[in-house]
Amino acid sequence: MAVMKLYGSPLSSAVWRVLASLYEKGLDFEFIPVDMKSGEHKKEPYLSLNPFGQVPAFVDGDLKLFESRAITQYISHEYADKGTPLVVPGKPMAIVSVWMEVEAHQYDPLAGKLAWELGYKPHFGMQPDHAVVEENEGKLGKVLDVYEARLSQSKYIGGDTFTLADLHHLPTLSFLMDTPAKKLIESRPKVSAWVADITSRPAWCKVVEFRKQH
Amino acid sequence: MAQKLRLHGIPMSSCAARSMICLHEKGVEFELVLVDFFVAVEHKQPPFLSKNPFGQIPVLEDGNLTLFESRAINEYVSNKFKDQGTDLIRHDSLEESALVKVWAEVESHQFHPAIYPIFYQHLLAPLYGKSSNQAIIDEHLEKLRMVLDVYEDRLGQTKYLAGDFYSLADLHHMPMMFYFMKTPWGHVVNERPRVKAWWEDISSRDAFKKVAGGMTIGDK
Numbered sequence: 001m002a003v004m005k006l007y008g009s010p011l012s013s014a015v016w017r018v019l020a021s022l023y024e025k026g027l028d029f030e031f032i033p034v035d036m037k038s039g040e041h042k043k044e045p046y047l048s049l050n051p052f053g054q055v056p057a058f059v060d061g062d063l064k065l066f067e068s069r070a071i072t073q074y075i076s077h078e079y080a081d082k083g084t085p086l087v088v089p090g091k092p093m094a095i096v097s098v099w100m101e102v103e104a105h106q107y108d109p110l111a112g113k114l115a116w117e118l119g120y121k122p123h124f125g126m127q128p129d130h131a132v133v134e135e136n137e138g139k140l141g142k143v144l145d146v147y148e149a150r151l152s153q154s155k156y157i158g159g160d161t162f163t164l165a166d167l168h169h170l171p172t173l174s175f176l177m178d179t180p181a182k183k184l185i186e187s188r189p190k191v192s193a194w195v196a197d198i199t200s201r202p203a204w205c206k207v208v209e210f211r212k213q214h
Numbered sequence: 215m216a217q218k219l220r221l222h223g224i225p226m227s228s229c230a231a232r233s234m235i236c237l238h239e240k241g242v243e244f245e246l247v248l249v250d251f252f253v254a255v256e257h258k259q260p261p262f263l264s265k266n267p268f269g270q271i272p273v274l275e276d277g278n279l280t281l282f283e284s285r286a287i288n289e290y291v292s293n294k295f296k297d298q299g300t301d302l303i304r305h306d307s308l309e310e311s312a313l314v315k316v317w318a319e320v321e322s323h324q325f326h327p328a329i330y331p332i333f334y335q336h337l338l339a340p341l342y343g344k345s346s347n348q349a350i351i352d353e354h355l356e357k358l359r360m361v362l363d364v365y366e367d368r369l370g371q372t373k374y375l376a377g378d379f380y381s382l383a384d385l386h387h388m389p390m391m392f393y394f395m396k397t398p399w400g401h402v403v404n405e406r407p408r409v410k411a412w413w414e415d416i417s418s419r420d421a422f423k424k425v426a427g428g429m430t431i432g433d434k
Contacts, residue, residue, distance in 0.1 A: 063312060067319030069315075069319050070312070070315040070319040073315050078312075094281055094289075095281070097283075097290060101283030101286040102268070106268055143268075
């Protein structure tokens with residue numbers, strides 16, 4: 001049985017999202033680097049794995065997948081009996097699903113822009129756009145106010161246990177904690193405690209280690 | 215004894231439509247509970263905020279379960295009622311259900327961010343008394359063209375996005391596609407023959423027709 005393959009760049013937050021799920025489940029996989037500097041992701045044969053020319057891509061036997069959140073969901077369901085349960089049975093899964101959509105549609109568009117301005121741009125020697133930073137910090141603050149109220153009623157964002165709803169936030173959260181935008185998290189006690197909890201998980205620490213080694 | 219599902223929203227809302235199409239595809243009876251959207255701005259205040267703290271529609275109530283985010287509502291409805299109506303999630307096939315997830319994520323992360331600003335600028339901004347920003351429209355038309363080029367290619371391999379079967383992945387596109395075809399830039403779709411054929415096919419489905427009549431944004 002062929003080992004699962006994860007294609008991508010060690011710099012990509014979407015790749016970290018998939019890595020987190022693989023480490024949480026203790027699954028064997030092969031990481032295949034994609035040379036984004038030379039544009040490998042925008043050409044064949046990579047495009048036959050991800051026609052949008054983005055990372056990651058994922059192969060499990062005959063199944064070829066892309067979009068990090070589709071890959072994590074596949075891993076969570078197909079390997080439900082291995083490692084950490086990242087999805088839950090019954091009605092509680094509907095609530096997890098709600099907060100997975102919140103991550104995708106309320107949180108990520110804002111946090112992703114901030115991660116780009118404050119994290120990636122300096123790395124590539126570019127200047128952040130302060131108007132964009134200010135606008136998105138304001139909007140993200142309002143979203144995190146909702147999270148603060150949610151985390152006063154629920155231990156994790158999707159319910160009582162750590163699930164994909166929390167995991168999907170990890171890449172941009174950990175990025176933001178290394179930038180001045182961390183003040184948005186630190187000023188909200190429940191959010192702050194939740195971030196501290198989920199970023200200290202052994203599987204996430206393995207992702208951080210992976211980034212450092214590559 | 216099953217209570218009827220209650221969906222809070224308004225017929226013209228693209229997000230409420232996304233869930234209503236799904237409910238019709240599954241043949242699930244529901245009550246549309248109208249929200250006083252434009253005058254009282256009911257969705258931005260208590261008690262509505264206790265149903266959706268982000269102050270948006272739709273909200274689904276199924277007994278004591280309250281859900282928001284239209285795509286999460288659709289996932290729940292498609293799972294709960296998997297043995298009736300259209301099979302939107304292909305639950306019997308690991309491979310098909312994984313591909314439905316892939317192309318549903320594509321709708322969320324590639325298609326929606328490209329098309330929504332065009333819809334907002336051309337159709338919604340005037341409703342809110344604001345002027346429309348052509349530069350934003352042009353920027354996003356470019357992005358949408360690139361996304362639809364991938365779809366054109368994909369639809370040369372499969373009849374629908376996730377495979378040779380209609381699924382949630384196609385369904386999630388429908389509200390934005392419908393409103394986009396009311397803008398002056400519908401030719402972006404029509405210039406791509408497979409995308410055009412796909413749209414004509416899915417928009418002829420009965421479940422969609424039941425909802426489209428209420429989607430009146432942009433009508434004179």
